Structure formats: structure tokens, C-alpha cells
Amino acid sequence: xxxxxxxxxxxxxxxxxxxxxxxxxxxxxxxxxxxxxxxxxxxxxxxxxxxxxxxxxxxxxxxxxxxxxxxxxxxxxxxxxxxxxxxxxxxxxxxxxxxxxxxxxxxxxxxxxxxxxxxxxxxxxxxxxxxxxxxxxxxxxxxxxxxxxxxxxxxxxxxxxxxxxxxxxxxxxxxxxxxxxxxxxxxxxxxxxxxxxxxxxxxxxxxxxxxxxxxxxxxxxxxxxxxxxxxxxxxxxxxxxxxxxxxxxxxxxxxxxxxxxxxxxxxxxxxxxxxxxxxxxxxxxxxxxxxxxxxxxxxxxxxxxxxxxxxxxxxxxxxxxxxxxxxxxxxxxxxxxxxxxxxxxxxxxxxxxxxxxxxxxxxxxxxxxxxxxxxxxxxxxxxxxxxxxxxxxxxxxxxxxxxxxxxxxxxxxxxxxxxxxxxxxxxxxxxxxxxxxxxxxxxxxxxxxxxxxxxxxxxxxxxxxxxxxxxxxxxxxxxxxxxxxxxxxxxxxxxx
Numbered sequence: 001x002x003x004x005x006x007x008x009x010x011x012x013x014x015x016x017x018x019x020x021x022x023x024x025x026x027x028x029x030x031x032x033x034x035x036x037x038x039x040x041x042x043x044x045x046x047x048x049x050x051x052x053x054x055x056x057x058x059x060x061x062x063x064x065x066x067x068x069x070x071x072x073x074x075x076x077x078x079x080x081x082x083x084x085x086x087x088x089x090x091x092x093x094x095x096x097x098x099x100x101x102x103x104x105x106x107x108x109x110x111x112x113x114x115x116x117x118x119x120x121x122x123x124x125x126x127x128x129x130x131x132x133x134x135x136x137x138x139x140x141x142x143x144x145x146x147x148x149x150x151x152x153x154x155x156x157x158x159x160x161x162x163x164x165x166x167x168x169x170x171x172x173x174x175x176x177x178x179x180x181x182x183x184x185x186x187x188x189x190x191x192x193x194x195x196x197x198x199x200x201x202x203x204x205x206x207x208x209x210x211x212x213x214x215x216x217x218x219x220x221x222x223x224x225x226x227x228x229x230x231x232x233x234x235x236x237x238x239x240x241x242x243x244x245x246x247x248x249x250x251x252x253x254x255x256x257x258x259x260x261x262x263x264x265x266x267x268x269x270x271x272x273x274x275x276x277x278x279x280x281x282x283x284x285x286x287x288x289x290x291x292x293x294x295x296x297x298x299x300x301x302x303x304x305x306x307x308x309x310x311x312x313x314x315x316x317x318x319x320x321x322x323x324x325x326x327x328x329x330x331x332x333x334x335x336x337x338x339x340x341x342x343x344x345x346x347x348x349x350x351x352x353x354x355x356x357x358x359x360x361x362x363x364x365x366x367x368x369x370x371x372x373x374x375x376x377x378x379x380x381x382x383x384x385x386x387x388x389x390x391x392x393x394x395x396x397x398x399x400x401x402x403x404x405x406x407x408x409x410x411x412x413x414x415x416x417x418x419x420x421x422x423x424x425x426x427x428x429x430x431x432x433x434x435x436x437x438x439x440x441x442x443x444x445x446x447x448x449x450x451x452x453x454x455x456x457x458x459x460x461x462x463x464x465x466x467x468x469x470x471x472x473x474x475x476x477x478x479x480x481x482x483x484x485x486x487x488x489x490x491x492x493x494x495x496x
Contacts, residue, residue, distance in 0.1 A: 341366025
């Protein structure tokens with residue numbers, strides 16, 4: 001029998017009791033009451049991993065005003081039953097996921113043994129996310145579902161879905177069919193063949209619904225006005241030069257962006273936002289805004305005229321004008337825009353609307369600047385273990401690109417920086433890990449790069465513990481990775 005629970009992320013409070021919960025078979029969840037959907041989902045997750053739950057019906061879900069908090073829960077392991085108490089479905093589900101961890105570790109040879117005890121838990125940050133880049137590699141619906149089930153075990157509650165970039169457009173837009181017909185196909189030099197793919201409306205609804213059942217919010221990203229070669233290959237008239245353009249088979253930052261002087265870019269954005277509003281219930285839409293190159297805007301007659309008409313002096317100022325206009329379109333649709341931290345720049349003439357959220361990726365500086373301006377922030381600095389396309393360790397045999405991001409760095413992530421006072425800290429929604437897919441051409445590679453770093457990030461964002469101990473975490477992680485093995489995940493195992 002396990003000696004301790006070894007839960008990740010570490011709960012706020014654990015009290016071990018006397019005795020143990022023991023039963024033959026996997027105990028069933030009493031599905032009556034308010035949390036039937038949560039019970040059904042977790043029953044399916046456990047059955048998929050360990051087989052049908054044929055044990056006694058002794059896991060009880062209890063609705064109560066306490067513990068307060070949307071994701072708070074109390075988990076009691078008694079000798080004869082397991083009780084999960086929560087004030088809402090999200091809390092009940094988080095409690096069930098902790099119980100799922102204990103079942104994955106405690107079930108052996110037809111018997112389940114778990115030490116008695118009480119767990120009281122609630123999250124530190126409300127935004128605990130993973131971004132998956134499905135432009136550079138098109139991941140199947142089945143893989144994304146598998147990933148969502150694994151993420152739910154760590155209490156990850158945001159799936160940031162990167163759907164467009166220079167290397168592929170994955171979102172269907174009826175008014176602009178060439179976005180997927182042309183923009184969704186490219187030559188892949190890694191495997192020496194053409195690859196293509198996009199998600200149908202039905203598939204997107206399926207993933208959004210699947211995530212929602214697991215209390216995970218899907219936040220779509222469509223990158224504008226840069227990273228636009230997939231758009232321009234389909235509709236070359238939207239660029240400054242007219243082309244020729246192609247869906248890129250290279251990786252990097254490219255000069256071609258949407259033409260800031262061409263009014264036709266805005267009906268495209270309207271159509272894109274309409275379909276995003278239709279398919280995604282999230283109150284957020286990520287509009288990218290990173291790594292925009294301005295050289296074509298300097299030379300383009302339409303862009304120069306736009307500068308003059310707006311009374312602007314420098315081409316980079318056009319981006320803040322575009323960003324403000326895109327944010328206004330989303331606000332009209334009941335959405336708030338998120339942008340990478342470059343959107344803070346050159347905003348003197350066209351300040352960002354108040355509801356725009358900044359995601360800090362180049363470091364912590366963008367987040368510090370944004371909260372100083374009274375703006376909400378998501379922290380995912382590439383130099384703090386948040387970039388999951390980086391190699392796990394500085395070893396020749398490790399896959400990944402551009403940098404090193406260790407499990408220790410991920411574990412030590414703190415979205416609240418020393419520069420932030422109490423008011424600034426209150427504007428930090430949380431953080432996330434970003435899995436860019438330039439170096440990925442299979443789901444198994446993505447699994448290896450994501451796990452177990454996302455477990456460390458999940459703990460950093462959920463747990464309130466201030467004095468973090470990587471050695472203690474390593475002991476829990478060794479047990480937790482055995483659970484993830486049972487989910488069929490390929491994982492990194494090496495220096496932390």
C-alpha cells in the first residue's frame with residue numbers, strides 16, 4: 001500500500017488518519033445528485049485506463065456551501081467510503097481527479113488500498129493553461145482528447161489552441177474557403193511530403209464539448225497581423241506586395257504580414273471572429289500580435305497613406321491601430337482579446353482597450369509592464385520553464401529546439417514577480433506552458449516534451465506553497481509518472 005498520497009499538484013492541506021480504505025475492484029461513484037456529469041466523465045476515464053468499475057458504490061459526491069470557491073473541494077478517505085464535497089461542478093471534478101490519482105496508484109491485482117485521510121484543496125491561480133500549436137503540426141482530434149484527459153489529472157483548466165500561423169491555417173471560415181483549401185496544406189521538409197489538415201466545425205465542437213465536460217476552457221488563437229503566410233498564400237491581395245506567397249515549410253519570422261493599408265483585411269477578421277464566436281464559448285480570443293515585421297509597411301503605398309490619414313509617424317504604430325480595432329470587433333461579440341506582449345508597444349496614439357489581456361512570453365518584463373498599466377496578465381515567460389518545445393536538458397540525445405527548459409524551472413515558476421505590489425499581483429490571472437510544434441511531427445513527440453513539465457507548471461499555478469522543495473517534488477513525481485504511464489503517455493525521464 002502507498003505510504004503517502006504523492007498528489008500533483010500538492011493540495012493545500014493533507015491530514016492522514018488511522019486505517020485504510022480497502023475494497024475489491026474499482027469502487028463506483030454514486031451518480032445521484034448535482035454532479036452526475038462529473039461522475040460519468042471520471043468513471044469513463046478510470047474505466048479506459050483500468051477497466052470497468054465493478055467494485056462497491058462507495059464514492060459519494062456531496063454538494064455543500066463549504067468549501068467555498070468554484071474549484072475548491074474536500075476529499076475524505078474513510079475505511080468504508082470516499083467522500084468528495086464541493087460547492088460546484090468544477091470543485092467536484094477537481095476532487096474526483098485527485099481521487100483518480102489515488103486509484104491509479106492504489107489499485108493492484110484487483111484490490112484498491114488507500115490510506116485514510118482528509119484533503120482540503122483550492123487553487124492559487126484561476127488560469128492554469130497549456131498551449132498546443134496545431135499549425136506547425138496538425139494534431140488529430142483523438143490526440144487532443146487524450147491530452148485533455150491527461151491535463152485534467154493535473155487540474156489544468158485552460159487549453160489554448162493555436163490554430164493559425166505561417167505554416168498552416170486550421171480553422172474553417174465559410175466566406176474564405178481558400179484559407180483551408182490552400183492555407184491548410186504545405187510541403188513538410190522533415191518527412192518529405194505534403195501534409196494538410198484542418199478541423200471541421202463538428203470536430204471543433206466535439207473538442208470544445210469534451211474539454212468543457214472536464215472543466216477545461218478552450219481559448220482559440222488566430223494570429224494577426226503577422227505570422228500570416230498561410231492567409232496570404234490563399235488571398236495574396238491582402239499582402240503589401242501581392243506575392244508570390246506560400247505556406248511556409250521553413251521556421252522563423254517572416255517579412256510578409258497583412259497589409260495595414262488594405263481595408264479588406266477587416267472583413268476577413270470579422271468573418272473569422274464570427275466563426276470563433278459561434279464555435280467557442282470562451283470569453284477570450286487570442287489574436288497573437290507577436291513578431292510582426294514592419295519593413296513592407298515602410299515601403300507599401302497603401303500603408304504609407306494609412307499612416308498619413310491616421311496622423312502617425314512610424315509604421316510600427318499601425319499595429320496598435322490594428323490591435324485596437326480587432327479588440328473592438330471582439331468586444332462587440334462579447335469577447336475579450338488576448339495578445340502576446342508585443343501588443344504593449346507603440347500604443348501612444350492608439351492605446352490598448354481596457355479589456356485586452358497581455359500574455360508575457362519573452363520574459364517577465366511584458367507582464368510587469370502590463371500590470372503596472374492596470375492590465376490583466378497571463379505569464380508564460382520562455383526563460384522560466386514555460387516553453388515546452390525547448391529541450392528538457394542540455395544533452396545531445398534530447399529532442400527540442402532553441403533553448404533548455406528544465407523541470408526545476410517549470411516547478412519554480414511564479415507568475416507574481418518581485419516587482420509586483422499587491423495591486424499589480426491581483427491582475428495576474430495565472431500562467432501556462434506553451435508547446436510550439438516546429439520540432440514536432442507526431443503526438444508522441446509532443447507527449448515527451450509536455451510531460452512531466454506540465455505537471456510541474458500545474459503545481460506552480462495551483463499550489464499555494466511558498467517554500468518549494470524540488471527534492472520533495474521529485475519523490476512525488478516518480479510516483480505520479482507511473483500514473484501517467486498507465487495513460488499511455490511517452491514521458492521524459494532524466495535530470496530535473
